[in-house]
Amino acid sequence: MQQPFDFFAAGELPAPELPVAEAAELAARLGVPGELKSLGSQQDQNLLIRRHGEPVAVLKIANAAFPAQETAAQDAAAALVQTAEPDLRIGTVLEVDGRPASGRFATSAGELCVRALRFLPGGTLVDRGYLAPAVVARMGAVSGRVSAALADFAHPGLDRVLQWDLREAARVVDLLAPAHPDPAARDAVRRMTDAAHATVAGLAAALPVQAGHFDLTDDNLVSAVGGRLPDGVIDFGDVSRGWRVAELAVTLSCLLHHPGGEPWTVLPAVRAFDAVRRLQEEELDALWPLVQLRGAVLVVSGAQQVAIDAANDYASSALDREWRMFAEAAAVPSAVMTGLVRDALGRDRSVRVPVGAAPLADGLSVLDLGITAPAADDGAWLAPGLEERAAAAAGGPTAAPFGVARIAAARVLQAASAPSVPTAATLFAGAHELALRAPWTGEAAVGEALELPGEGVRLRLLGVQGRGGAVTAGDPLAVVPPGGRAEVQVLAADAPDVPVLVRPEYAPGWLALAADPAPLLGLPPAPVDDALLARRDAALAGVQEHYYGDPPRIERGWRVHLVDAGGRALLDMVNNVTAIGHAHPALTAAASRQLALLNTNSRFHYAAIADFAARLTALLPAPLEKVLLVNSGSEAVDLAIRVAQAATGRRGVVAVGEAYHGWTLASDAVSTSIADNPNAVGTRPDWVHVVDAPNAYRGRHRGEDARRYGPEAAAAIRALAADGRPPAAFLAEPFFGNAGGVALPDGYLAEVYAAVRESGGLAIADEVQVGLGRLGRWFWGFEQQGVVPDVVTVAKSLGNGFPLGAVITTAEVAAGFEAEGSFFSSSGGSPVSSVVGSTVLEVIASEGLQERARVVGDRLKAGLLALAERHAIIGAVHGEGLYLGLELVRDRATREPATAETAAICDRLLLLGVVMQPTGDHKNVLKIKPPLVLPEDAADVFVARLDEVLTTGW
Structure with a gap:
């Protein structure tokens, strides 16, 4: 054998x-x-x-x-x-x-x-x-x-x-x-x-x-x-x-x-x-x-x-x-x-400060250097020296907590997280010397750091002045010089040297080797909230979704960046709500000032509402001159439908397939996207009439044949009129947003608007996503089609994340709505809402954000088109300006939607520091609608990260 x-x-x-x-x-x-x-x-x-x-x-x-x-x-x-x-x-x-x-x-x-x-x-x-x-x-x-x-x-x-x-x-x-x-x-x-x-x-x-x-x-x-x-x-x-x-x-x-x-x-x-x-x-x-x-x-x-x-x-x-x-x-x-x-696995071991340890220092107060620290507002976290400035402003000796991610450590446009979680408490001496005493008896040693072994642990001090030798608990151990800072670590006795800052992904491993020094400093322990998502899910209805299966906890925004609770700065490429960027200082200041002055419902008389309405109508062509203010895009579409029905005395509305308009009863009724409601097409009420989505890439008519959508929609409207059911309105986005920023065929709106107006109906342009300069070459989406609607709805960017929406129409149409009685919205058009809207419009103009959308959008689109030449999964690049969509397919010939792949690509992009989400009825389009303040280097980073994902996998 x-x-x-x-x-x-x-x-x-x-x-x-x-x-x-x-x-x-x-x-x-x-x-x-x-x-x-x-x-x-x-x-x-x-x-x-x-x-x-x-x-x-x-x-x-x-x-x-x-x-x-x-x-x-x-x-x-x-x-x-x-x-x-x-x-x-x-x-x-x-x-x-x-x-x-x-x-x-x-x-x-x-x-x-x-x-x-x-x-x-x-x-x-x-x-x-x-x-x-x-x-x-x-x-x-x-x-x-x-x-x-x-x-x-x-x-x-x-x-x-x-x-x-x-x-x-x-x-x-x-x-x-x-x-x-x-x-x-x-x-x-x-x-x-x-x-x-x-x-x-x-x-x-x-x-x-x-x-x-x-x-x-x-x-x-x-x-x-x-x-x-x-x-x-x-x-x-x-x-x-x-x-x-x-x-x-x-x-x-x-x-x-x-x-x-x-x-x-x-x-x-x-x-x-x-x-x-x-x-x-x-x-x-x-x-x-x-x-x-x-x-x-x-x-x-x-x-x-x-x-x-x-x-x-x-x-x-x-x-x-x-x-x-x-x-x-x-x-x-x-x-x-x-x-x-x-x-x-939930089976961690913790290191603790020995029971009975003497205080290391007295008279300290907590210094907030975390993600939400006020000292970091207005982008101050990107300027060197934030922590020292915050300590100086606090006055007296302070300590920044152990284990709480530091905003000053966040780095933008990086593919990997930066070390941001402290394994030490950081002491700032302030104007005077800060004396430190031995928390226990032992033999102090001085090298790269001053170390004092204790029972199962060792105290490690960096940035102090001290000397080695035997000490008894309570003896002078070291000092932090005036204006100086020191790091205080309490490490397991057998632990290797631990960096003062570690990457958030590895923080639980490093922190398992260290104890919170707070008991030695007379301070409360560092806060921990690992159950936030569970608390959210327990309190909110399940239908109120969140992005990502395992969502990052976002606690700060600045321009095109979102910062999570671990100090990771993410590039926001999807947030068309915040057109002028996250936490814009002008908007923060204006809203804060108005809150300090007055905020009440819109039936009171004050200057802000008049100023805002005038500024908004000045951006629209005649005869669009009357404004109704609400809280959201859904409410704006809902109200636009009511206005049209009241002005015409009719009920029917012609809507476009594959569209999303909102969540209220009426705006949901005209929403036909099966991505949001799988039963949308078959469950529309009888007053909603749906025409084909004019999608030149994926629709029934493609390429040059897409010119047939206009005549067909017009014929459907005329058929309703001939049948004795002339519609009150035709409602559509002037740039097809839900499908990923697909341009309507040339002349589409001119033909359809003419047909609906023949029988006395109105044309409603839903500009909630596309308006206010996002297209770059056009301030409003309807301008690209060379038409003027009878009613326009605006929201999202109008409030930069603040709940604000508007319906703008003609004096004649507005007068027709008055027959239904008075109208008001408690918050829509409130003093704060109005100031927010005016400030957003001012920033768009003063910072040239429409032109930025054109220039950066062209650069971004060119980069995406270059990717399409190398990656077969890219079926089409849709859109204009910073209203783009990247349609992903499994086969360019059949155009089979790459739905699962799109979701996986978004997940991989998040790991590389980019926030992106799918859109479209098949959830196979990357929704590229970043804040309009997107700089060119950030656009290049997005293209590079996407290239990396498409090259190395998802």
């Missing part, structure tokens, strides 16, 4: 290299004839068997060093997993005429074990590029399910010593590291191996051991054709016994080489595995050191395999990604990742 395989005794393991013709003969003898194509493998020989061009099986020729009983164990393990997890596709041995297609054959390379394995249609994940969190989670879940299936598996072929067994990682590195040609790389691998092995060695006795696949990586997890989530497992060649947690560690390691892959991005896989196979405490502590050991083993093994098997393209091509896995695993200390993993 052949001895079990022992890697350390076997020596070099070049893969078999049977000629393809000989391998084809073996396949035929197994009953699976066909054409063969070589596939990659590190130590075996794999070939794809095709028949009539279609894959039917994988021929696997095992390395001669592996005994037959070990191959049998692999096949038995695959069959067991298939039985236990029938919804997973498993690469089991094929059966031909009721017998397994496997055997040992005499070959030109000696006797070899040969099997035909089930081919799983689809593909592996190794070359997919970016792996979305849902994919990462599924990989972790599959890893857990396979581990559970093999928990009690026993077989004599499992007793083997493999180089991939992480119990042997230190020996493998010792043996193979000399083969690596780069001395610096060798040293890095050895250093990390020594540290990780030391941690795991102390836990080894408590780590459960069982059978496992131990190679559930992106090379061996398969997704079905057209699928994103893995549902299949291949290659049981590394089946053996090992630490149970190593199954997960192997899976995590492969995630690190993908675009966007870094240590924190593996957490969905950890959560998913733990949900299936709850990890023990010792396994949590061992997990990241094992990921590091896996990275080290891959690097040295790959180098050795290439050295002995230079023709092995598979091994050679893997070297770069193996190094990236190692480098990313080493990029964050294992103690930090352990804390991060524990936090993700």
